[in-house]
Amino acid sequence: MVTVAILGGGISGLSAAYYLGKLARSKTISKVILLEASSRLGGCIDTVRLDDGTIFERGPRSIRGQGAQGYNTLQLAEELGLSDHVLPIDRSHQATKNRFIYVNRELCRLPSGPGSLLMRQPPFSKSLVRLGWREPFVASHKVEDETIDSFFRRRFGDEIAKYAIDPLCRGIYSGSSQQLSMKACFPNLLEWEQQYHSVIKGALLAPKKKAPDAQGSRLVERYKSEHWSMWSLDTGLQKLPETLAMKLSQSDQVDICLDTPCTGLEFSDTTGKVKVKMSDKHEEVDYVFSALPARQFAVLLPSGHHQLAALLRHNPSVSVGVVNLQYEGNVLSTQGFGHLVPSCEPSNVLGVLYESCIFPVHNRPKGNNTRITCMMGGAWFKEMFGEADDVNTQEFGEIAAESIREQLHITKKPFRVIAGVVKNCIPQYQVGHTQSVQDMATYITQQSLPLSLIGASYDGVSINDCIHNTRLEVEKVLPSIEAMAH
Ligand SMILES: Cc1cc2nc3c(=O)[nH]c(=O)nc-3n(C[C@H](O)[C@H](O)[C@H](O)COP(=O)(O)OP(=O)(O)OC[C@H]3O[C@@H](n4cnc5c(N)ncnc54)[C@H](O)[C@@H]3O)c2cc1C
Structure with missing residues (x-):
C-alpha cells in the first residue's frame, strides 16, 4: 500500500488528488494527504459572495475553452456535475470581441x-x-x-x-x-x-495541430456547437475547487488538512520514504506532489538539495492589487471585456475589467448596478506602492476609483469598494525558465527523488494549464507510484 502527500490546496493540488483517485488502480494507493497552509482551498481562485447576491472575483474570473487544455477543464467540470452551472460567453459576445487599451487618455479598441x-x-x-x-x-x-x-x-x-x-x-x-x-x-x-x-x-x-478529441464530453460538444470563447460558474469560479473538495471528501483515502503548512521535507536514502514535516508532527509517505509556488517549495527542501532549491528560486512572483468596485445604475458606456494600460502610460493600473459586461449574472440581482475590477502593481508593485506587506489597501481603493473616473469617465462614487493585495501570486517566467524546468526534472530523475513538481510555477499559469499539466504528470508517474505497492 502506497501513501502520497500533496502540498498545497490550490487548483493544482486538488486536481492531483482528483486524478490520483480517478486514474489509480483500485486499492494501490491507501492514503492521500493534502496539506493546505491556509484555512481555505482554491489558492488564487477566490470568489467573494456578498449578502445582497453580488459576486466578485479576487483572482481568476474566466476560463478559456480552446484546445486540449480547455477541453480537459470542461471535461473535469462535467465529471464534477457542474455542467448546469456553467456560464458560457460565446464568440459574438461583446466581452469576446471588444478589448481595449488605454493610450493618450483614450480607449482604443484592439x-x-x-x-x-x-x-x-x-x-x-x-x-x-x-x-x-x-x-x-x-x-x-x-x-x-x-x-x-x-x-x-x-x-x-x-x-x-x-x-x-x-x-x-x-x-x-x-x-x-x-x-x-x-x-x-x-x-x-x-x-x-x-x-x-x-x-x-x-x-x-506549420502543420495544423489536430483538434483534440472531445473524449465523449457533452460539455465540450456544447462548447463547440455553441461557439463559446470562455466560461465561468454561476456562483463564481470558487465553485470549482469547492466541488473538487466535496468530491474528494467522499473518498476514505483522501485526507484534506487545512491550516496545516508543510514546514519541511526529508528524503530517506535507506527506505526511499519522505518525511513530510508539519509544525507539530510529521508523516512518512512514499511520494510527494508539490503544488506550491516554486520559491515557497524551495525553502522546504533539506540542505543537501541546494542545487534544486536554486533552480526553484530562478523566477520571482509578483503581487497584484485587486480592487472590486460597485456602482449604482448602468454606468459603463463602453461594453467589452475591459482595457489594459501599456507600461508607457502614466497610470497606476495594469488593467480594468468590465465585470458587469462579462458576467452580468454576478451583479446584485436587485436594481441596476455595475461591477468593475481594477488590477494594479504586478511587476511594478514595489516601485509604485512599496512592499506588498506594508501597503494601505484603502489607498488602493481611492487610486482605483480615480483611475476609473479618468479612464472610463465614471464620475459617480462607487457604493462598494473591496481592495486587497494578492501577494506573490503570479510567477514570472524569466529568460532561461524553460531550461531551469528541464534541469529540475533532470535533477529529480538523477537523484531518484519520489517527487513531482506541479502548479503555475512551471509550465503555464492559466487554470487550464494547471489542471492539464497536473493530469499529465499524474498519468506519467502513476505506474511507478503503483509499483511501490509491490
Ligand atoms: C489576480 C489573478 C487573476 C487571474 N486570472 C486568471 C484568469 O482569469 N484565468 C485563468 O485561467 N487564470 C488566471 N489566473 C491564474 C490562475 O488563477 C493561477 O495560476 C492558478 O489558480 C494557480 O493555481 P495553483 O494551484 O498552481 O497555485 P495556488 O493557487 O497559488 O495554490 C498554492 C496553494 O499552496 C498553499 N501553500 C503555500 N505554502 C504552503 C505550505 N508550506 N504548505 C501547504 N500549503 C501551502 C497556498 O495557501 C495555496 O492555497 C489569475 C491569477 C491571479 C492571481
Whole structure:
C-alpha cells in the first residue's frame, strides 16, 4: 500500500488528488494527504459572495475553452456535475470581441477579426497588416531564448511591441514583456522563427495541430456547437475547487488538512520514504506532489538539495492589487471585456475589467448596478506602492476609483469598494525558465527523488494549464507510484 502527500490546496493540488483517485488502480494507493497552509482551498481562485447576491472575483474570473487544455477543464467540470452551472460567453459576445487599451487618455479598441487587421486604428500609425508585412523578410536569429519585448521589436517593430505585446503581458502575467521569456510564454512563435525564418510563414505553413478529441464530453460538444470563447460558474469560479473538495471528501483515502503548512521535507536514502514535516508532527509517505509556488517549495527542501532549491528560486512572483468596485445604475458606456494600460502610460493600473459586461449574472440581482475590477502593481508593485506587506489597501481603493473616473469617465462614487493585495501570486517566467524546468526534472530523475513538481510555477499559469499539466504528470508517474505497492 502506497501513501502520497500533496502540498498545497490550490487548483493544482486538488486536481492531483482528483486524478490520483480517478486514474489509480483500485486499492494501490491507501492514503492521500493534502496539506493546505491556509484555512481555505482554491489558492488564487477566490470568489467573494456578498449578502445582497453580488459576486466578485479576487483572482481568476474566466476560463478559456480552446484546445486540449480547455477541453480537459470542461471535461473535469462535467465529471464534477457542474455542467448546469456553467456560464458560457460565446464568440459574438461583446466581452469576446471588444478589448481595449488605454493610450493618450483614450480607449482604443484592439483589432478583432481579419477585417479589422486591414484598418488603421489608433494608437497604431498604420493597419496591423501594414505594420507587420515586412516580418517575413526580417533576418531570423538563432537564439536559445530572449525577452518577449526584444523578439517582437526585432520582428514586428516598436509599435506592436509597445501597444499590443506589452499590455498583453500585463494582462496575462501582470508582468513586463522586457523580462518575460519568449521561449516559456510563446514557444510556438520562437519555433516558427527558427524553422520557417518568420512567424507569419510559420503560422501559415506549420502543420495544423489536430483538434483534440472531445473524449465523449457533452460539455465540450456544447462548447463547440455553441461557439463559446470562455466560461465561468454561476456562483463564481470558487465553485470549482469547492466541488473538487466535496468530491474528494467522499473518498476514505483522501485526507484534506487545512491550516496545516508543510514546514519541511526529508528524503530517506535507506527506505526511499519522505518525511513530510508539519509544525507539530510529521508523516512518512512514499511520494510527494508539490503544488506550491516554486520559491515557497524551495525553502522546504533539506540542505543537501541546494542545487534544486536554486533552480526553484530562478523566477520571482509578483503581487497584484485587486480592487472590486460597485456602482449604482448602468454606468459603463463602453461594453467589452475591459482595457489594459501599456507600461508607457502614466497610470497606476495594469488593467480594468468590465465585470458587469462579462458576467452580468454576478451583479446584485436587485436594481441596476455595475461591477468593475481594477488590477494594479504586478511587476511594478514595489516601485509604485512599496512592499506588498506594508501597503494601505484603502489607498488602493481611492487610486482605483480615480483611475476609473479618468479612464472610463465614471464620475459617480462607487457604493462598494473591496481592495486587497494578492501577494506573490503570479510567477514570472524569466529568460532561461524553460531550461531551469528541464534541469529540475533532470535533477529529480538523477537523484531518484519520489517527487513531482506541479502548479503555475512551471509550465503555464492559466487554470487550464494547471489542471492539464497536473493530469499529465499524474498519468506519467502513476505506474511507478503503483509499483511501490509491490
Ligand atoms: C489576480 C489573478 C487573476 C487571474 N486570472 C486568471 C484568469 O482569469 N484565468 C485563468 O485561467 N487564470 C488566471 N489566473 C491564474 C490562475 O488563477 C493561477 O495560476 C492558478 O489558480 C494557480 O493555481 P495553483 O494551484 O498552481 O497555485 P495556488 O493557487 O497559488 O495554490 C498554492 C496553494 O499552496 C498553499 N501553500 C503555500 N505554502 C504552503 C505550505 N508550506 N504548505 C501547504 N500549503 C501551502 C497556498 O495557501 C495555496 O492555497 C489569475 C491569477 C491571479 C492571481
